[in-house]
Amino acid sequence: MLSPEHLRVRRVSDRLVLLELSARQRARAVELGEQLLGTVQASVGQMREELERGFELIETRASERRLVEGLKKLIEDASEFDQAEGFDPAALRSEVFLRAAAARQAETFGAPNLREAVLSGAAEALGVEPAEVERRLYADLRGAHRLKSAPPFSAEALVAAYQRAQLQTVLLRATSVVAEVHCANQDAYRQLFQKLKFRKLLYKLERLDDGGYRISIDGPFSLFDAVVKYGLELALVLPALEACDVLELKARVLWGKKRAALNVEHRHVRRRGAVETESVLRDDVATLLAEFNALGSAWCAKPAQEILELEGFGGCVPDLVFERADSPRVFLELLGYWSRDAVWRRVELAERGLGERIVFAASSRLRVSEEVLENEHAALYVFKGRPGARAIERKLDALAARR
């Protein structure tokens, strides 16, 4: 991540505007990136201080400072540094300082050449030259770390990473995010909602007239105060938001020392030819899917593609769908063990009618009882440890029998 001093932003009234790189600026950024990457590649084996001196030799204009510092930060983060080889500097310091302390308390303190005598004594004990002792005394400080390897990416990739990192850095100071997303692919929605669940963010979902969704995202405490506590989670959700075909994001951030409340807007259109989002099943869901299909049941399980929503009340994202020739399909959402609150929300949704049959599976650690949801379209399955395929099959059969 970058720091605010690395960002190219401008405050316009109550807005914080991320400055886009023009074609000319982008070309210059790539040129600077090439020089910085060239310097780091040429500095492998050197100390960090020497690398930083190398960076200083690159001629830049004052107006480019933020960009250059940001690129340097990304390069240093992706580089691998190592401490100087040889003996442990902390052990060396211990040897030297104990000797010096003993000498200081002796009557001879203040005698000429005492410092040299301490260093010589330590050098002799360690079997090295006195100059080497002095040189290595603080060889483990950051500036003395040796560059082990340079990052492998290109200057173009570096500049692209800088642009994304800018927005993520801004989102670190976000108190809330409203995202309007459009996806041709339901999987992108699914992954987005899974990600929001995983990050323990709360959201309000509204269907847009043109088929997309407006998602208002914040955290539990946001009801009482605009806090940046959830900023890291909001920043980490960005890749999932950008995986949608079109993203229009509005964020409220607290910016600067005075924490001015500013608005940030960002529009992202997924490039054609960009890698399609893969449908990735969580480990616990994949295990359940495999175990269920190994039962030899009349029900056939497969990953669900749908989002079930109830206008005005939000929705849920089932993990699996079960199909049987003589019965309507039944969805299953595996809620796991992290949020009792999520169970109550699902119960309420189901009671209002989601339009599909569904089983919600929740851990017994959430202290909920299966009796809280028993209607003709929905059921709650409470499991101990991990969900059982056979128990789910019984739930499916029971739901099918309620026709």
Added chain:
Amino acid sequence: MLALEFADGTLLVRNVPPELSLPAACRWDQRSRCHRAPAIAYAELVRWLRKEGVEYEDRARKYAELSERLVLQREARPFQSEALEAFRKGGGRGVVVLPTGAGKSHVAVLAINDRRRSALVVAPTLDLVRQWYDLLRTSFATDVGIIGGGSYDLRPLTVTTYDSAYLHMQRLGDRFGLVVFDECHHLPGETYQLAAELCLAPYRLGLTATPERTDGREATLDRLVGPILYRKDIVELSGEYLAEYETVRVDIELSAEEREEYAARRKEYIDFLRAQGIRMGGPRGWSDFVMRAARSDAGRRAFQSYLRQRELAFGASGKMRFVGRLLEQHRRDRTLIFTQDNATAYAVSREFLLPAITHQTKVKERSEILERFSSGAYSALVTSKVLNEGVDVPEASVAIVMSGSGSVREHVQRLGRILRRQGDKHAILYELVANQTGESSTSERRREHDAYRAVPKC
């Protein structure tokens, strides 16, 4: 029946009868379709429910009565007993202000024993976490948990840092009935205050020597912890409960070369300020300077000059020589040398072969240095700002402030490091100030405290 639940640093209030109007702290949350209140409102909410005679099920509170009792019965000093009594009278919520070295932590131990609830102690540094861990373990003869610095061990008595409390309180906020905020002047910071808000502990004790903050946010402590319940200053306890002390300001002349370079660098920096119309004393002085310095090559040079003239004042060669003389003079005393920046700390360490502690020092080495300093194997150590709080060595009797900020609190804390009473110890603090530099006015600002009365000049 109405039910209270703890959820991610908040309280969920479920099954609210339609005719019941909840206190203002509770709001309807459309996202979870129930009422929600910040966890800090727990005590107020429970009191209100009891007063209104509303039956409720408390699923929020996960803390327990403390089974451990205080086994190490140290006799409390009169002011410590008075502080405990004030804490009781304040309903177990409030701040106790005592000078460093007066035994604030013993007041907390007494309060934990008095309230008998699972307790969390929040401290600003890992050194202090280590000291609290030792103190609680010995006082209550039980295992104590640590959260922070790579550990996550949760127990009825647990110690953590402000950083970890901020990170984890949304999960831990239901586990403690009492929270002790050590050096609680840190708490009103924009992020740290959430640690207090996400926690439902009905009992809260703040400890500090200096509640006042430069941003004036100390008033927030009233809401986060409680009001100031008890206060004693250094001057009131000096002699009887704190060591006798003196402070000496030493004016150091720059060498001719240093003076020449200082004047040239300062001129370049001041000329830039004048040309830009920047008033460094104004509220936006520093941020204006940094922003405008970044916009031009002249600005960047002015910024470099600012840093260099400061560096010259902080690390003047005359200061180094004087430190050498003081180390010789106090070679049998335990001496702490404070610097404003790491570079000067390491320069002193290399020159005099003294151990240094900065924020770059790893925990293991830092503990080893402090243990050796405590045992006397090291008689002196140098540190930048990291030991302003957090080193508890009763034997330390000499402090040398080579450089520092204009903060009164920092200066009082540095003095506090050597004031813990031991035998007939007489503590002395030397403040080295580069003469006729910007440091002279910085020194004037930081000594605006009763503790720095009648300062002799060398």
